[in-house]
Amino acid sequence: QLQLVESGGGLVQPGGSLRLSCAASGFNLNYYTIGWFRQAPGKEREGVSCIVSSGGSTKYPDSVKGRFIISRDNAKNTVTLQMNSLKPKDTAVYYCAASPSVDLSWCLSPYEYEDWGQGTQVTVSS
Numbered sequence: 001q002l003q004l005v006e007s008g009g010g011l012v013q014p015g016g017s018l019r020l021s022c023a024a025s026g027f028n029l030n031y032y033t034i035g036w037f038r039q040a041p042g043k044e045r046e047g048v049s050c051i052v053s054s055g056g057s058t059k060y061p062d063s064v065k066g067r068f069i070i071s072r073d074n075a076k077n078t079v080t081l082q083m084n085s086l087k088p089k090d091t092a093v094y095y096c097a098a099s100p101s102v103d104l105s106w107c108l109s110p111y112e113y114e115d116w117g118q119g120t121q122v123t124v125s126s
Helices: none
Strands: 003-007 010-012 018-025 033-039 046-051 068-073 078-083 092-099 120-124
Touching (some): 046 078
Antiparallel strands (some): 018 078, 092 120
16 A cells, blocks of 8 residues: 655645645655645545646646646655635645556546545644
8 A cells, every 4th residue: 555645734825825735655646646635624635636647647626726726746755736826724634645547537536546644634624
C-alpha cells in the first residue's frame, strides 16, 4: 500500500490562501495520477483537483477553478495544492489520493483511487 501524507492545513480568514502538500514515501509520485479531495461534515467526498501522470494535465471543478492550482515538485516528490481566495464553503478535511491508471476523464472521481492520505483540516472563518 502506498503511503501518502498531507500537510499545510489550518485556519484562514475568507479571502486568504493556504498551500497543501501531499508527500509520498517509497514510491515516485510522478508515475501516479494524484487527486485532491475534500469532505465536509455530512457531505460526500468531492474532487477539487487532479494531475495525471502522463503529460501533467490538470482538472478542476467549477467550484474552485481559477482559485486552486495543483502542481508537482519532482525534487521533493510532492504534489501541492495552492488554494487562493478561500471561502467559508471551502472548509473541509482535504485528502490526497494516488492512482497508477486513472486518466483525466475520471480523475476527479474518488472511486478511482485506492490509496489515500489521512487528511488535513482546512477551516475558512473570520
